[in-house]
Amino acid sequence: MDEPTAPADSPVARPIAPIVVYRHRLATRIWHWINAITIFIMIGSGIGILNAHPRLYWGQYGANFDHAWLDLRPYSDILRSGWLTIPAGYNLAISRRWHLLFALVLGFGLLVFMIASLINRHFQRDLRVRAREIGPRHLWADLLAHLRFDFHNPEDPAAYNTLQKLAYVVAIFVLIPLMIFTGLAMSPGMDAAWPWLIELFGGRQSARSIHFIAASGIVLFVIVHLTLVVLAGPIEEVWSMITGRWTLPAAPPPEPAATSRAEPEAAE
Amino acid sequence: MTLITRRTLVTGGALGAGLLLSGCDKLAQQPGFRRILFSGEKINMGLQRALMDRNALAPEFTPDQMSPVFRTNGNSNPNTADYNRHVAENFANWRLDIGGLVDRPLRLSLTDIGAFPQRAQITRHDCVEGWSAIGKWQGPMLGNVLKAAGVRTSARYIVFTCADLWGGAPYYESIDLIDAFHPQTILAWAMNDKRVSVGHGAPIRLRVERHLGYKNAKYVMRIDAVASLAGIGLGKGGYWEDHVNYDWYAGI
Structure with missing residues (x-):
């Protein structure tokens, strides 16, 4: 399983030898697993912090007597469930300790990953969304392929499909940075250090609301991500995120390549 | 599969x-x-200290941006015999003691406090729970009061002891000298153009604007300059820090 092997050019009846491709670079794998733990902790401790005042407002100020656009108190029983929060019992101080330490891991981890992915060209090669990919016809075809549980382009099986690529781009370049900057905007110290932060989001309570919305987006991403890992073959997918090497799922009989999706690029 | x-x-x-x-x-x-x-x-x-200018100011707001209602939190009335007497006398006989590592211990009345140059600021109060309220605060800069008392160079922290008792011991908080001499750190006796109410910390509430609400101690009775926080309370620098593990640095 160490070298990419070409399909055996043997008679059709014989099973094709498994194809192994190098799919995930080291920086991607390290960041993925650090983030898996970090995001898990940030969500659990974040819900713990939210439970201290489960109401959200727009603008500079917002407290009990002001209009809340979202009041989560009716869902307190769920939000305070021990299986959802860190720590299991309500403890604002300890939730904050977890959240504010792992916020550093999230922030600096993203920074290092971004620099590494520019250097190793992961961003340019794998995550660049090309104009023709986001055309409605292409997106529709990609959606239909997803519904058939057909996730890989037979011509370039290691490439991300478009919806997958868009999900990663939104998570890496929109959701996580938004979490970090709205989080910083809630810090009274950072508001003094960087006054533009609070201007950017239109007030501390708006920043807090956007923090919650982006966090909900990340929860959605995690659910979809895990579901698709299970559907796409969890053992192979998890193994590839550990070793970098991914064994292609047994390919269906090759069809005439009418729906070519991307020109294959040189694999590493 | x-x-x-x-x-x-x-x-x-x-x-x-x-x-x-x-x-x-x-x-x-x-x-x-x-x-x-x-x-x-x-x-x-x-x-934060590396990114922040020592005197970087917390955002200030205009009167039309103020919260219509500024809620109270924590203790809203110390309700001790001494405190109730001061309330009944409208704090006429109340004095703020400033001591510890200072050359000239002070005992200030509200009139004395009003005689210092005043600073008024409309700032946002951020509770650790997540809510914010914007209000106007006025009082002398703590730095000027400390200069009048002559804080010694051996001092590293300023400790505020309050009138409200929690489990029999007074609420207290502490800040370092960077925050103590910050221009927005004031001993507020007025809030929203009126004397600070009992609910909000009468007669004096500390405003330390680059920190969360719990650092902004209400009902301040005494101020001490100290070299170390060890031996005060449980040694972590404040009531919440001692008892429920809140961070002493509340800038985040």
Whole structure:
């Protein structure tokens, strides 16, 4: 399983030898697993912090007597469930300790990953969304392929499909940075250090609301991500995120390549 | 992959997440890991202090941006015999003691406090719970009061002892000299153009604007310059820090 092997050019009846491709670079794998733990902790401790005042407002100020656009108190029983929060019992101080330490891991981890992915060209090669990919016809075809549980382009099986690529781009370049900057905007110290932060989001309570919305987006991403890992073959997918090497799922009989999706690029 | 293994995998995943969560709590109780967990405070403080100009100001607002209602939190009335007497006398005989590592201990009446140059500021009060309220505060800069008392160079922290008792001991808070001499750190006797109400900390409330609400001590009775926080309360620099592990550095 160490070298990419070409399909055996043997008679059709014989099973094709498994194809192994190098799919995930080291920086991607390290960041993925650090983030898996970090995001898990940030969500659990974040819900713990939210439970201290489960109401959200727009603008500079917002407290009990002001209009809340979202009041989560009716869902307190769920939000305070021990299986959802860190720590299991309500403890604002300890939730904050977890959240504010792992916020550093999230922030600096993203920074290092971004620099590494520019250097190793992961961003340019794998995550660049090309104009023709986001055309409605292409997106529709990609959606239909997803519904058939057909996730890989037979011509370039290691490439991300478009919806997958868009999900990663939104998570890496929109959701996580938004979490970090709205989080910083809630810090009274950072508001003094960087006054533009609070201007950017239109007030501390708006920043807090956007923090919650982006966090909900990340929860959605995690659910979809895990579901698709299970559907796409969890053992192979998890193994590839550990070793970098991914064994292609047994390919269906090759069809005439009418729906070519991307020109294959040189694999590493 | 058959459905059964998929189901096992999903159940296993959920179970694993549950174990991980309870694992987090077990981990947080280990002294070694707890030290790591609590080190975030020092790292965040170091980073913020490095990024922040010593005198960088917290955002200030205009009168039309003020909260219509500024809620109270924590203790809203110390309700001790002494305090109630001061309230009945409208704080006429109340004095603020300033001592510890100072050359000239002071005993200031509200009139004395009003005689210092005044600073008025409309700022945002951010509670650790997540809500914010904007109000106007007025009073002398703490730095000027400390200069009048002549803080010695051996002092590193300023400790505020308050009238409200929590489990028999007075509420207290502390800040370092960077925050003590910050221009927005004031001893507020007026809020929203009126004397600070009992609910908001009469007669004097500390405003330390680059920190969360719990650092902004109400009902300040005494101010001491000290070299170390050890030996005061449980030694962590404040009531909430001592009793429920709140961060001493509340800039985040």
